[in-house]
Amino acid sequence: MTAGPAPGDLLAVIDMQRVFADPGSPWRTPRYAEAAAGIVRLLPAFGDRVVYTRFVAPAEPAGAWRAYYDAWPFALRPPDAPLWDLTDQFADRPGHMVDATTFGKWTPRLATLLGGPDARLVLTGVSTDCCVLSTALAAADAGVEVVVVADACAGADDAAHERALRVMEPYGPLIRVITVDELLA
Numbered sequence: 001m002t003a004g005p006a007p008g009d010l011l012a013v014i015d016m017q018r019v020f021a022d023p024g025s026p027w028r029t030p031r032y033a034e035a036a037a038g039i040v041r042l043l044p045a046f047g048d049r050v051v052y053t054r055f056v057a058p059a060e061p062a063g064a065w066r067a068y069y070d071a072w073p074f075a076l077r078p079p080d081a082p083l084w085d086l087t088d089q090f091a092d093r094p095g096h097m098v099d100a101t102t103f104g105k106w107t108p109r110l111a112t113l114l115g116g117p118d119a120r121l122v123l124t125g126v127s128t129d130c131c132v133l134s135t136a137l138a139a140a141d142a143g144v145e146v147v148v149v150a151d152a153c154a155g156a157d158d159a160a161h162e163r164a165l166r167v168m169e170p171y172g173p174l175i176r177v178i179t180v181d182e183l184l185a
Contacts, residue, residue: 004045004184005122008115011046013039014105014125014132014153015055016090019075019083026074029126031154031161036089038152038180039124043093045184046122050095051113055131056084058101065101104134106142120145122183124152129164140174148177 005011016036020029029035043050056079061069069076077083079099085091098109114121121139123132123146132153136146148168155161168175 005049006120008119009046009049009122010110010114010119011042011050011122011124012105012110012135013050013052013090013095014123014135015053015127016086016125017054017083018085018087019055020126021087022083025083026072029154030157032087032126035124035126035152035154036087038149040089041180042122042124042149042152042183048094049115050093051098051110052086052090052093052095053098053100053105053110053125053131053135054079054084054086055103056099056101102134103131104138105131106135106138110139111142111144114144118145120147122147122149124149126154127160128153128155129160130156133164133167136168136175137171140171143174145173146171146175147183148175149180149183150177151179 019025019027021032057076096113100107121144123136125132136148139146150165165177
């Protein structure tokens with residue numbers, strides 16, 4: 001793996017939304033601000049090769065998602081509800097947008113945004129132990145080299161973040177966990 005973003009690499013900013021940043025939200029991610037700071041440091045290196053994702057609720061949950069939303073009824077809001085908005089530091093930035101009603105954001109749309117078969121998917125965002133992990137595993141299964149930037153991600157708590165990073169380590173060389181400084185070196 002080369003240092004720094006290569007042409008075609010794509011920075012995926014996973015779910016940096018109000019619902020995960022708001023201190024009063026049941027889905028608050030405690031280290032959201034630290035992850036956001038790491039992401040902001042990376043943005044200039046990727047230029048227009050950035051995609052922002054949003055987790056949004058389905059209009060009608062199906063299957064096991066019904067039980068999930070029974071546990072989290074506050075989240076059954078339409079995609080234009082303020083809780084799904086990107087936070088201010090990302091709201092007006094240039095880039096592509098991918099919405100998904102699933103934890104994993106490895107969608108056909110995200111796949112088409114990669115700059116070719118040898119491009120890397122660089123993952124940042126929240127939460128490491130849910131949406132970032134689900135996206136990383138699916139992309140790796142598709143044969144994409146995935147770089148997870150540990151200090152530009154945050155988990156439900158510190159222990160969950162660290163566990164998720166450890167879970168991804170054995171997937172190398174398909175998945176590699178690095179830091180912001182290592183990526184920008």
